[in-house]
Amino acid sequence: MQKISELPFEIKFIYVTAITLLIILAVFIVFVVLMYNRKQILYLQEKQLNSEHQNQLLQKELEKQKLIEKERERISHDMHDDLGAGISALKLQAEFLKQRAEDEALKSDIDELLKTSEDMNLSMREMLWSLNSGNDTLGSFIDYAQSYALNFLKKTTIVLHIEDENVIAETPITTEQRRNLFLCLKEALNNAYKHSRSDKLILSFIQHEKEFMMKISDNGIGIDPQKPEGNGLRNMKRRMQEQNGHCEVTTANGTHLFFKIKL
Numbered sequence: 001m002q003k004i005s006e007l008p009f010e011i012k013f014i015y016v017t018a019i020t021l022l023i024i025l026a027v028f029i030v031f032v033v034l035m036y037n038r039k040q041i042l043y044l045q046e047k048q049l050n051s052e053h054q055n056q057l058l059q060k061e062l063e064k065q066k067l068i069e070k071e072r073e074r075i076s077h078d079m080h081d082d083l084g085a086g087i088s089a090l091k092l093q094a095e096f097l098k099q100r101a102e103d104e105a106l107k108s109d110i111d112e113l114l115k116t117s118e119d120m121n122l123s124m125r126e127m128l129w130s131l132n133s134g135n136d137t138l139g140s141f142i143d144y145a146q147s148y149a150l151n152f153l154k155k156t157t158i159v160l161h162i163e164d165e166n167v168i169a170e171t172p173i174t175t176e177q178r179r180n181l182f183l184c185l186k187e188a189l190n191n192a193y194k195h196s197r198s199d200k201l202i203l204s205f206i207q208h209e210k211e212f213m214m215k216i217s218d219n220g221i222g223i224d225p226q227k228p229e230g231n232g233l234r235n236m237k238r239r240m241q242e243q244n245g246h247c248e249v250t251t252a253n254g255t256h257l258f259f260k261i262k263l
Contacts, residue, residue: 091117130179138212138263139169141178142205145185145214149203152189158218163204171207177261180239181214184247187232188216188257196220196255207263214259222251 091114098110129135129144146162153160185203192201198220206213233249236257240247245261 088121091121126182130175130182133175136173136175136178137169138167138171138173138205138207141173141181142167142169145182145205146203148182149185149189152186153193153201156193157199158193159200161200161202163202165204165206167205167207171212171263173212173261173263177243177245177263180243181259181261184236184239184257184259185214185216187236191232192216192218192220192255196222198254210263212261212263215256216259217254217256219254222253222255223249225251 094110094113094117098107098114101107101110135141135144142164149160149162189201192198196218198218200219202215202217204213204215204217206215236259237247240259240261243261245259248258248260250256250258
């Protein structure tokens, strides 16, 4: 075997050049690996800093939400203690005056006062329910909606049927969604009582994963398509739009209202 020194110049040049290129390639590979590792380290450090920043922002937002919930609870308790006691005292005083009154017109006025105080008491209870963050679940909303509907229609000739489908009671719902759905329910029940001439109403609650629908159907005369849309219907549609939801009305064999929201 020939030594390198004994090889022709051309072969020695090619050999040395190949060795040099291999060394340069090896150095280049090492350099690329080092730069890649450095870049990865910088990326991970930046990601960690971003993650810590996001965690700090999230922590601040959670603390803010806790303060809001705490304030809601305080207002709720104050309303219950102060306004509730005041309304109860007003009712007792009115009932006492009614017992002493002899004039029938005065008794009638006192009855109106008693009715107003009862309406105030109901409104206060609704506000307390709205403020209580412990009610921010589908189960709580449905229970309260059913109770309200039954109480509203119990002195009418309308028979109420209640249905639910695939509802998971623990599913969270925001306070605003809960409040606006309830106000839509109140408006729909009031319209059915005043205008539908129906004797049957079906209140349905349906959940499909992250979508929730409340349906209110009656077997009355429906809505005249020739008449302009009333304030009540416009308000219900506006409330659903504000919650990124949807309100739909159909009038085949009665009036059917659909309220849909994304949970």
